[in-house]
Amino acid sequence: MNLDYNMLVAAQRALLLLILGFSCVMAVEMFTDREVHGFVGEEMTLRCTFKSSVPISPGLSVKWLYELPDGGPKESIFYYSSKEYPVENGHFKNRIFWAGDVAKGDASISIKNLTLKDNGTFSCHVINPPDWHGSPGLLVLTVTERAPSFQLSVVAFLAILVFIPSAIVVTLLLVRMGRKFRIIGGSSKPHYKKSAVEDSESSNAMSNQKSGLSEKMYHCCASCLQDSDDEQETEAEDYERARLASDSHVK
CATH class of the missing domain: 2.60.40.10 (Immunoglobulins)
Known part of the structure; x- marks a missing residue:
């Protein structure tokens, strides 16, 4: 009787272990x-x-x-x-x-x-x-919360790519135009302090240029006046010839 009971307990334990292992x-x-x-x-x-x-x-x-x-x-x-x-x-x-x-x-x-x-x-x-x-x-x-960060949109990025080269080109053009018209950079020749002799020579040269210019203007005006007088004399002679020719026809 005890043997059968022990065998039953052993079988239950084995089944339980099997179930647990399977689980x-x-x-x-x-x-x-x-x-x-x-x-x-x-x-x-x-x-x-x-x-x-x-x-x-x-x-x-x-x-x-x-x-x-x-x-x-x-x-x-x-x-x-x-x-x-x-x-x-x-x-x-x-x-x-x-x-x-x-x-x-x-x-x-x-x-x-x-x-x-x-x-x-x-x-x-x-x-x-x-x-x-x-x-x-x-x-x-x-x-x-995500920390704020500087984010460029595609449109802003393209705008920067277009604006910066354009600004550089315009600036270079303005500088070149300014130098051409002496707005930027002044005279193309280097400036230096002149001596007294150079100042005197420069003044004499400018005076001679002015005198020569005045003389040329005088001759030009005189020539114009002479031409005007010659034209008036020619017109008077032509008028006199025409009058004499008219009188001879009348006679």
């Missing part, structure tokens, strides 16, 4: 980043991959939970089973989307328009029957 083998492994960092207003992908000891079954499901930084109850924010089931209310409404592919062992999700209230711990749970067991992947998200 340990038949488990889903989930992998996530421990910490990720995002910025307000941007999009962040929460990555979760998994491995299962059996092929993907139709009953596979993915569940994401969210917990506040200071703890508290966990909130279900996303569920997937053949198709996605995003939450219809709460803080994450219309902001969480499926970004995974179960055929490749990917159970990731994306959060759009991040806010400071999204800070907290996210957990990824995957079940692939008969793999019912497995530790969820935990991920801590930290959202902050």
